[in-house]
Amino acid sequence: MVRRTGLLPAVFVGIVVVYLYAPIAVIVLFSVTTSPRLSMPIEGLTLDWYANAFSNPLMSTALQNSLALALVSAIVSGAFGATLSFGIVALKGGRMRAALLSASLLPAIVPLLVIGISLAVFFRALGLPQGLFNSAVGHIIVSLPFVVLTMNARLETFDFSTLEAARDLGATPYQAFRDITFPMIRPSIIGAALLAAALSLDEFVVTWFNIGNQQTVPVLVWGLMRRGVDPSINAIATLLLVLLVGLVVASNLVNRKKSSA
Amino acid sequence: MGVSKLFGDTRALEHIDFRVEDGEFVSLLGASGCGKSTLLRILAGFERPTTGTVQIYQQDVTQWPPEKRPTNLVFQRGALFPHMTVRENIGYSLKLRRWTPSRIDARIEEMLALVRLDGLGDRAPSQLSGGQAQRVALARALASEPRVLLLDEPLSALDLKLRQQMQLELRAIQKRLGATFVFVTHDQTEALVMSDRIAIMNNGRIVQYGTPRDIYRRPNSVFVSDFVGATNLLSGVVGSIDGERIVLQTASGAFAAPKGTEQLRKGERAVLSLRPEAVRLHPGTGRTAEGSSVSGNIAEIIFQGNCVRIGTQILPDATIWAELRDDEADGLTPGDPVTLSWAESAAAVMKEEPQ
Numbered sequence: 001m002v003r004r005t006g007l008l009p010a011v012f013v014g015i016v017v018v019y020l021y022a023p024i025a026v027i028v029l030f031s032v033t034t035s036p037r038l039s040m041p042i043e044g045l046t047l048d049w050y051a052n053a054f055s056n057p058l059m060s061t062a063l064q065n066s067l068a069l070a071l072v073s074a075i076v077s078g079a080f081g082a083t084l085s086f087g088i089v090a091l092k093g094g095r096m097r098a099a100l101l102s103a104s105l106l107p108a109i110v111p112l113l114v115i116g117i118s119l120a121v122f123f124r125a126l127g128l129p130q131g132l133f134n135s136a137v138g139h140i141i142v143s144l145p146f147v148v149l150t151m152n153a154r155l156e157t158f159d160f161s162t163l164e165a166a167r168d169l170g171a172t173p174y175q176a177f178r179d180i181t182f183p184m185i186r187p188s189i190i191g192a193a194l195l196a197a198a199l200s201l202d203e204f205v206v207t208w209f210n211i212g213n214q215q216t217v218p219v220l221v222w223g224l225m226r227r228g229v230d231p232s233i234n235a236i237a238t239l240l241l242v243l244l245v246g247l248v249v250a251s252n253l254v255n256r257k258k259s260s261a
Numbered sequence: 262m263g264v265s266k267l268f269g270d271t272r273a274l275e276h277i278d279f280r281v282e283d284g285e286f287v288s289l290l291g292a293s294g295c296g297k298s299t300l301l302r303i304l305a306g307f308e309r310p311t312t313g314t315v316q317i318y319q320q321d322v323t324q325w326p327p328e329k330r331p332t333n334l335v336f337q338r339g340a341l342f343p344h345m346t347v348r349e350n351i352g353y354s355l356k357l358r359r360w361t362p363s364r365i366d367a368r369i370e371e372m373l374a375l376v377r378l379d380g381l382g383d384r385a386p387s388q389l390s391g392g393q394a395q396r397v398a399l400a401r402a403l404a405s406e407p408r409v410l411l412l413d414e415p416l417s418a419l420d421l422k423l424r425q426q427m428q429l430e431l432r433a434i435q436k437r438l439g440a441t442f443v444f445v446t447h448d449q450t451e452a453l454v455m456s457d458r459i460a461i462m463n464n465g466r467i468v469q470y471g472t473p474r475d476i477y478r479r480p481n482s483v484f485v486s487d488f489v490g491a492t493n494l495l496s497g498v499v500g501s502i503d504g505e506r507i508v509l510q511t512a513s514g515a516f517a518a519p520k521g522t523e524q525l526r527k528g529e530r531a532v533l534s535l536r537p538e539a540v541r542l543h544p545g546t547g548r549t550a551e552g553s554s555v556s557g558n559i560a561e562i563i564f565q566g567n568c569v570r571i572g573t574q575i576l577p578d579a580t581i582w583a584e585l586r587d588d589e590a591d592g593l594t595p596g597d598p599v600t601l602s603w604a605e606s607a608a609a610v611m612k613e614e615p616q
Contacts, residue, residue, distance in 0.1 A: 159338075159340060159343075161336050161337075161338065161340035162340045162341070162342055162343075164307060164327070164334075164336070164340065165334070165336055165340040165341075165342070165401075166342070166353070167307075167326070167327045167328050168305060168306075168307075168327045168328070168332075168333055168334045168402075169328075169333060169353055169354035169357065169401065169402075169405065170328045170354050170357040170358060170405065171328055171353075171357055172328060175357065179342075179353070180342055183344050184342075184343065184344055
C-alpha cells in the first residue's frame with residue numbers, strides 16, 4: 001500500500017528534479033569529456049577544456065573583474081545591509097519599519113532590465129563612462145535586498161536589552177557596539193556578505209548595461225556563446241557553479257553555527 | 262541618599278514625587294501598565310522625564326546618560342551577553358572602568374561567591390538555568406558597586422519555589438551589602454516579603470508609599486486594599502467621627518473603625534475594608550463580645566490547603582469572606598447560620614472611589 005500510494009508522487013518529484021538539474025548536470029559532464037560537441041556516446045575524459053578556458057587571456061581578466069566586483073559587493077552590501085537591517089529591526093514596529101523594509105526589498109522585485117537601463121541612463125547623465133565602477137554600484141543594488149532579508153531573519157532574535165545592559169554597566173554607545181552588537185551579529189554579516197558575493201558573481205543583465213567594453217565571467221561567456229558553443233564554456237560554467245554553491249553553502253554554515261551555539 | 266523626582270509625563274507617569282533612603286529596599290508595586298517600569302527606566306537613564314528631576318545623592322542626574330549614572334539595572338530576562346562567559350559578563354563593567362586584570366579576577370570571584378555560583382564562571386549563558394542566569398545578571402550589576410541597584414521584575418520568569426528562594430536571597434544580599442535596591446514587581450507577595458517600603462502605583466501615580474505592614478493594615482484607598490492581599494469591602498455612609506474613631510453606616514449595620522489618614526466628612530460615602538483573616542466565625546446567631554459583628558448564612562466553603570475560605574452571605578448582595586485554619590472549619594456546611602466578628606482595629610474606612 002505504502003509503495004503504491006508513494007509511486008506517483010515519487011515519479012513526479014523525479015521529473016521535477018530532472019527538469020531542474022539535468023541542464024546543469026549536462027554542462028558539468030561535457031566540461032570533462034573529449035568530444036568537442038555535446039553528443040553521446042562519451043569517448044573519453046579530459047581537463048583540456050579547463051586549460052583551454054584559462055589560456056584565453058580574456059578569461060583571466062574577466063575572472064579578475066568578477067572577483068573584484070564580488071569582493072566590493074560583499075563588503076559594501078554587507079555593511080549597508082547590516083546597518084539598514086539593524087535600524088529596521090530596532091524600530092520594533094510601526095509604519096516606519098514597514099516602509100523601510102519594503103523600500104529596501106524593492107530592488108528584488110524591480111526587473112533587472114529596468115535597474116540596468118536606469119543605471120546606465122543615470123550614469124550617462126552624470127557623465128560617468130561605463131565601466132567596473134558603474135557595475136559595482138549595480139551589483140550592490142541587486143544584492144542589498146537579499147542581504148537585508150538574511151540579516152533580518154537573524155536579527156529578529158537579537159536581544160536589544162543586552163545593548164541597554166552594556167550602556168547601564170558603563171559602556172558608551174561606541175563601546176556597546178564594539179563589545180556587544182558587533183561580535184553578536186558578525187556571523188550574520190559574514191553570511192550575508194558571502195551571499196552578496198555569490199549574487200554578484202553571476203549577475204549579467206545589470207552588468208551588461210553598465211560595464212562598457214570591460215568583461216566579467218558571465219559577460220565573457222555570453223560573448224563566446226555568440227560565436228558558437230565552445231566546450232571551454234562548459235568548463236567556465238562548471239567553475240562558476242562550484243564557486244557559487246561553495247559561497248552559498250558557506251553563507252548558510254556561518255549562520256547556522258551561530259544559531260546553534 | 263535621596264532619589265527625589267517630580268514630573269509629569271504625558272500619560273505614562275503623573276506627578277511622581279518620592280524619596281528612597283540610603284540602604285533601603287523599596288519596591289514599586291503595580292499592575293502591568295501602571296508606569297512602574299517607566300519610572301525605573303527613568304532612574305536608570307534610559308528615558309528622560311518630560312518634566313521634573315532625578316537626584317541621586319543630592320546630585321541632579323536627570324540629563325545623565327545611563328553609563329554615567331551610579332545605578333545599575335537587573336533586567337527582566339537577564340540580558341546576559343550571550344557571546345561572553347559568566348566571568349566575562351560579570352567583569353564587563355570593571356573592564357570598562359579599566360581595573361587591573363588581577364583586581365577584576367578577584368572581584369569576579371567575590372561576586373560568584375555572593376550569588377553562590379562558584380565554579381560556574383567559565384560557562385556560557387546558554388548553559389545556565391533560569392535561576393542561575395538571573396544570579397549572574399545580579400552579580401554583573403553589583404560588580405561595580407553601584408550606589409543604587411534597580412531591578413525590573415527579575416524573578417518573574419522563574420517558577421514559584423525558585424522565586425521564593427531567590428526573594429530571600431536577594432533580601433539577604435541587599436542587607437549584607439547595605440546597598441539601596443529599587444525593585445519593580447507586580448507580585449504583591451514578593452513586595453511584602455522583600456521590601457522595607459513599598460510604593461503602590463496605579464495609572465502612573467504613586468497611590469500609597471509605606472512599610473509593608475502599614476500598607477497591608479492601613480491601606481489608604483480601596484485600590485490599595487484590593488490590590489494588596491484579599492479584602493472584604495462594605496460600602497456605606499460616614500455616620501459619626503469622634504476622635505480616633507469613625508463609624509460607618511452600612512446596609513448590614515453600623516461598624517466602627519480607627520480613623521485613617523484620609524479626611525472623611527460626616528455623611529460622605531465611604532468603604533469599610535476588612536481582611537478575611539481578621540474575621541472570626543462563630544456557629545449560631547448569638548451576639549459576641551468582640552467589637553463588631555454581623556450574622557448570615559454560609560454560602561461557600563473553599564478548601565485551600567493551608568486554610569479554608571468561607572463566604573458568608575450577610576445580605577442578598579453582600580458576602581463576607583473569612584479565612585480559617587482547616588481544623589477550625591470542621592463541621593461547618595453551607596447553609597449554616599453563623600455570626601462573624603472582628604476587632605474594631607482590624608477594619609479600615611476609606612473614601613469610595615468612582616469606578
